[in-house]
Amino acid sequence: MKKLRTSKYAVPRLTLADATTSRQRDPAPIYILESAKEFYRLEQQSRVTAYRFETEENLFRKEVQKRLNSKSNSSTELKILDAGCGSGSYFARLAREFSMFQFEGWDQAEDRIRQASRLYATTHQNLTFHRINILNIEKNDPRFKSDTRFDAIFCRFVLQHLQPPVQKNWIRALRQRINPGSPIMVVDLDSVLGHFHTEDSRLLRQMKTLEEKLPIDLHAGKRMPQLLWEAGATSVELTIEPLILQGKEIRAESVRMQARLEHAFPTLKATLSSEREANDFIDRYIRFLKFECRCLYFTKLIAVARFTKKGIERS
Numbered sequence: 445m446k447k448l449r450t451s452k453y454a455v456p457r458l459t460l461a462d463a464t465t466s467r468q469r470d471p472a473p474i475y476i477l478e479s480a481k482e483f484y485r486l487e488q489q490s491r492v493t494a495y496r497f498e499t500e501e502n503l504f505r506k507e508v509q510k511r512l513n514s515k516s517n518s519s520t521e522l523k524i525l526d527a528g529c530g531s532g533s534y535f536a537r538l539a540r541e542f543s544m545f546q547f548e549g550w551d552q553a554e555d556r557i558r559q560a561s562r563l564y565a566t567t568h569q570n571l572t573f574h575r576i577n578i579l580n581i582e583k584n585d586p587r588f589k590s591d592t593r594f595d596a597i598f599c600r601f602v603l604q605h606l607q608p609p610v611q612k613n614w615i616r617a618l619r620q621r622i623n624p625g626s627p628i629m630v631v632d633l634d635s636v637l638g639h640f641h642t643e644d645s646r647l648l649r650q651m652k653t654l655e656e657k658l659p660i661d662l663h664a665g666k667r668m669p670q671l672l673w674e675a676g677a678t679s680v681e682l683t684i685e686p687l688i689l690q691g692k693e694i695r696a697e698s699v700r701m702q703a704r705l706e707h708a709f710p711t712l713k714a715t716l717s718s719e720r721e722a723n724d725f726i727d728r729y730i731r732f733l734k735f736e737c738r739c740l741y742f743t744k745l746i747a748v749a750r751f752t753k754k755g756i757e758r759s
C-alpha cells in the first residue's frame with residue numbers, strides 16, 4: 445500500500461502534472477510552499493524570536509525615517525511596498541507605527557492577499573494588499589502598468605524561492621518600482637536548510653540532490669549582494685547576522701521545518717524522483733533535528749540597495 449504522509453500540515457495532493465500545467469499557464473515559477481495553511485504558517489513564523497526579525501525591521505524603520513527626513517516637506521506622504529508580503533503581519537506593525545504613510549503588500553497568492561486584507565481592513569486604513577505576480581506585472585494586471593513608484597521597498601525570503609536567472613528579473617522588477625535614491629531592502633539566508641554536521645551519508649546525498657535540482661535557490665543569501673550590484677545598484681550596504689538555534693529552539697525548529705517540508709512535498713517528490721525517497725528525506729532530516737542536532741545555525745543577510753535614475757531606467 446502507498447505510504448501517504450499525513451500530518452496536520454498535509455498539503456492538498458498536487459501531482460507533478462498539476463505543476464507542469466500551471467507552469468505552462470504562467471511563466472512565473474510556482475511557490476513550492478503553496479498550501480491552504482501557508483498564511484497561518486507565515487503568521488506564526490513572523491513571531492519566532494530565534495529568527496531575530498527585529499534586526500531587519502529596525503533597519504527598515506531607520507531607512508523610512510531617513511527618507512522622511514530627506515523630503516523637504518515632512519508632511520509628504522511616503523509610499524512603501526512589501527514585495528512578496530506573505531501574511532503581511534510585520535508590515536502591519538510598521539503600518540501602524542507610521543500611520544501617516546501608505547503601505548502596500550503585493551503577493552501572487554490569492555488566498556494570502558484575501559486573508560491579509562480581511563485581517564487588517566478595519567484596523568489599518570493605510571495598508572492595502574494586492575494580488576500581483578511581480579514577475580509578470582504588465583501582463584496580469586493592467587492597473588499596474590502605470591508608473592507607480594515607491595519610497596522604500598522591503599522584500600524578505602522571496603529570492604530563495606526563485607531560481608538564479610529569475611532572481612535577476614525579480615530585482616529588475618523591484619528596481620522599476622523604486623524612486624531614485626530610495627532603499628530596496630532584500631533579506632535572505634545563505635543556507636536555507638541550515639548548517640550542521642551529520643554522519644548520515646544518505647541524508648547528505650539527498651541534500652546535495654535537492655541543492656542541485658530543486659527549482660529554488662537554497663543559497664540565495666550568498667548570491668544577493670552580487671545580484672544587486674549586477675542590477676546596477678550604486679550602493680549596497682550589507683548587514684550579516686548569525687541565527688543560532690540550540691536546545692529547545694531546535695525542537696521548535698524541527699516542527700516548523702516539518703511544516704515547510706510537508707508543504708513542499710509535491711516538489712520534493714518530483715526532485716527526489718519518488719514519493720518513497722521524499723518521505724525518507726523528511727523522516728531523516730526531522731529525526732536528525734529532533735534527536736541528534738545540538739546546534740543549528742543560519743546566516744541572515746540584509747542588503748540595502750540604492751539605484752540612480754539612470755540605473756533604474758536600464759532595460
Ligand SMILES: C[S@@+](CC[C@H](N)C(=O)[O-])C[C@H]1O[C@@H](n2cnc3c(N)ncnc32)[C@H](O)[C@@H]1O
Nearest residue numbers: 475528529530551552553577578579600601602
Ligand atoms: C517565504 S514567503 C515570505 C513572506 C514574507 N515576505 C515574510 O517574510 O514572511 C514568500 C512569498 O513570496 C511570494 N511570491 C513568490 N513569487 C512571487 C511573485 N512572482 N510575485 C509576488 N509574490 C511572490 C509567495 O507567494 C510567498 O507569499
